[in-house]
Amino acid sequence: MPIEIKDLTHIYNPGTPLARTAIRNINLTIEDGEIVAIIGHTGSGKSTLVQHLNGLLKPTSGTVKVDGVDINQKGVDLRTIRWKVGLVFQYPEHQLFEETVWDDVAFGPRNMRLSDEEVRARVERALAAVDIDPALANRSPFELSGGEKRRVAIAGVLAMEPSVLVLDEPTAGLDPRGRQDMLRQIQRLQEERHLTVVFVSHNMAEVGALADRLVVMERGEIVMEGPPKAVFAERDRLEAIGLGVPEMTALMAKLREMGWDVPVSVLTVDEAEKAIMAVLRREARVGTRGDL
Amino acid sequence: MDNKESFIVVDRVSFSYTAESGAREEAALKQVSLTVAAGEFVAIVGHNGSGKSTLAKHLNGLLLPTSGDVWVAGMNTKDEQHRWDIRQTVGMVFQNPDNQIVAATVEEDVAFGPENLGLPPELIRSRVDEALAVVGMSEYAEASPHSLSGGQKQRVAIAGVIAMRPRCLVLDEPTAMLDPVGRREVMETISRLNREERITVILITHFMDEAVKADRVVVMDGGRVVREGTPAAVFQEMDLLRGLRLDVPPVIELASRLRARSLALPEGILTVDEMVTALCQLRSRI
Ligand SMILES: Nc1ncnc2c1ncn2[C@@H]1O[C@H](COP(=O)(O)OP(=O)(O)OP(=O)(O)O)[C@@H](O)[C@H]1O
Ligand SMILES: Nc1ncnc2c1ncn2[C@@H]1O[C@H](COP(=O)(O)OP(=O)(O)OP(=O)(O)O)[C@@H](O)[C@H]1O
Ligand SMILES: [Mg+2]
Ligand SMILES: [Mg+2]
Numbered sequence: 001m002p003i004e005i006k007d008l009t010h011i012y013n014p015g016t017p018l019a020r021t022a023i024r025n026i027n028l029t030i031e032d033g034e035i036v037a038i039i040g041h042t043g044s045g046k047s048t049l050v051q052h053l054n055g056l057l058k059p060t061s062g063t064v065k066v067d068g069v070d071i072n073q074k075g076v077d078l079r080t081i082r083w084k085v086g087l088v089f090q091y092p093e094h095q096l097f098e099e100t101v102w103d104d105v106a107f108g109p110r111n112m113r114l115s116d117e118e119v120r121a122r123v124e125r126a127l128a129a130v131d132i133d134p135a136l137a138n139r140s141p142f143e144l145s146g147g148e149k150r151r152v153a154i155a156g157v158l159a160m161e162p163s164v165l166v167l168d169e170p171t172a173g174l175d176p177r178g179r180q181d182m183l184r185q186i187q188r189l190q191e192e193r194h195l196t197v198v199f200v201s202h203n204m205a206e207v208g209a210l211a212d213r214l215v216v217m218e219r220g221e222i223v224m225e226g227p228p229k230a231v232f233a234e235r236d237r238l239e240a241i242g243l244g245v246p247e248m249t250a251l252m253a254k255l256r257e258m259g260w261d262v263p264v265s266v267l268t269v270d271e272a273e274k275a276i277m278a279v280l281r282r283e284a285r286v287g288t289r290g291d292l
Numbered sequence: 293m294d295n296k297e298s299f300i301v302v303d304r305v306s307f308s309y310t311a312e313s314g315a316r317e318e319a320a321l322k323q324v325s326l327t328v329a330a331g332e333f334v335a336i337v338g339h340n341g342s343g344k345s346t347l348a349k350h351l352n353g354l355l356l357p358t359s360g361d362v363w364v365a366g367m368n369t370k371d372e373q374h375r376w377d378i379r380q381t382v383g384m385v386f387q388n389p390d391n392q393i394v395a396a397t398v399e400e401d402v403a404f405g406p407e408n409l410g411l412p413p414e415l416i417r418s419r420v421d422e423a424l425a426v427v428g429m430s431e432y433a434e435a436s437p438h439s440l441s442g443g444q445k446q447r448v449a450i451a452g453v454i455a456m457r458p459r460c461l462v463l464d465e466p467t468a469m470l471d472p473v474g475r476r477e478v479m480e481t482i483s484r485l486n487r488e489e490r491i492t493v494i495l496i497t498h499f500m501d502e503a504v505k506a507d508r509v510v511v512m513d514g515g516r517v518v519r520e521g522t523p524a525a526v527f528q529e530m531d532l533l534r535g536l537r538l539d540v541p542p543v544i545e546l547a548s549r550l551r552a553r554s555l556a557l558p559e560g561i562l563t564v565d566e567m568v569t570a571l572c573q574l575r576s577r578i
Contacts (some may be wrong), residue, residue, distance in 0.1 A: 013439075018435075039471075040471070041471040041473065042469075042474050043441040043444050047310065047441060090469065091388060091390060093388055139317075143317075145340055145341040146345065146465065147340025148341055148388045151340075170441070171347060171466050172469055173465060175339040175340045177534070177539070178339070194558070202470060204472060239473065242472070243473065244472035246542075247501070247543060248542055248546070250564055251546075251564050251568065254565070258568060258572050260571075260575075269549065272542075273549050276546075276571065279557070280575065281574075283575065284578055
């Protein structure tokens, strides 16, 4: 489901001394089935932006269209928009409220008036997708560890089976394996159900691995946009606005400064290994020693 | 427990939460023993639900062991009369900064701890200003903490505990919501407090590149401590770590792969800069 954002501005507490423009003149189109990552320093407006995608925040000015419909128009049923566009908050605590983990995940599907059977099937699938032990289903969601809470919050949104998945820092607080699994899961869902995915992240390696396109925010505006490799090629600019590049990209940049002929567009350990071996082999061949 | 070096001693601690339903859950900590020396920087890593936050809350007496003891600077956390001293000695930054907001403005929030200590107003002022500057939040001194972004709240929570100058800092995933530069700045601040002010630091993190900065890494699994050692030693055990849902920093993985291709890289490469130096040396010998 495509999303079209036009001239979107949001001011918190408008007309008061506490007024703060959190995002300004945002124009962004997200294609159907695309995976877009939003990155930017603390306070740059990422959460504010994504909370507009399902009508949770109202634009101060500008429009948000989901599947061609302006979601803030009179007469639009925001509930159905929220079923189509599932949003997971940055802090799972803001989202969990039921007595048990099970009820929390079942909340959305029940609201959608699905049959008990369908609700059960969806809750089970969603909990499995985020790797939550069924033994935790009767526990209060507030009696979970930080990472477990995040998984349950994500399950609650997955269970609604939305066409657009919006995730605000979905892997923060997950253990390294959990982070990887979550990325795979998102990718799998995108492939199987042709979901449109928008996610916010501070993890450069992860956005590099998952996103088709990066959107870089700075002080409420979009300042860069493009495929990960193209964006990460501008390391200095990213650093200047509080971001960075994946560790392997940084390593390549430093090696280049030391006269190594390695490509800049390296994101992973695999690629770095190949690049370094290529240089050393080439030079070993030219030199007298041939043992590399 | 007489060892002066042992600033914090966790002695065979087990802990079970009692669920709202009244049912006792499986133990979250099982016979955990751990000693931290004054001035040490210890990182704790482990899978989700392995017991890290539960252990952290034992270090300032917020939770008390079901069995076993925790000693802080010679005081047993079970000892009612030391409770106040222990809270002053060990400053905590919780995993969710929302739980930590107590005041209507950012500066009042940061001043809350020092005020509680009964410090003179001028000193409170200077500590608050300094702490906010350290975390880059001076601009927001008068904002309401509730109106901050996720990462800004996290920075304010860190400022709050820095302003208290406790002898020991326990930080539960303090950088989970920070941008890369913010993460680096917070890590530098933590290292500086540890190095220059000899503040004992216990850092819980899922970022292995942060754990590498510690003197010692403690690995938890299912409520137990399963490994401890220097970062270089612990991160050598890549298969073990992966089996525990953990990982190694990309640089360490790269070093190990290059060694497997018989490049003569020295042991103990942990950072990008160390890798660059080692590779350049190697290349100059070709
Ligand atoms: N409820 C609110 N009231 C007033 N100002 C707010 C509110 N929420 C956010 N802000 C301000 O709006 C700006 C953008 O905040 P937002 O939460 O969108 O940032 P973010 O990019 O998500 O940051 P982070 O990476 O720290 O989560 C910040 O300056 C923040 O202080
Ligand atoms: N209030 C609570 N009541 C009951 N059980 C709890 C409570 N808090 C945590 N637990 C359980 O105790 C175990 C340890 O949780 P803890 O929060 O210490 O883990 P953690 O290592 O900090 O995990 P994370 O990396 O996800 O933050 C988990 O199995 C968790 O489900
Ligand atoms: Mg945010
Ligand atoms: Mg925790």
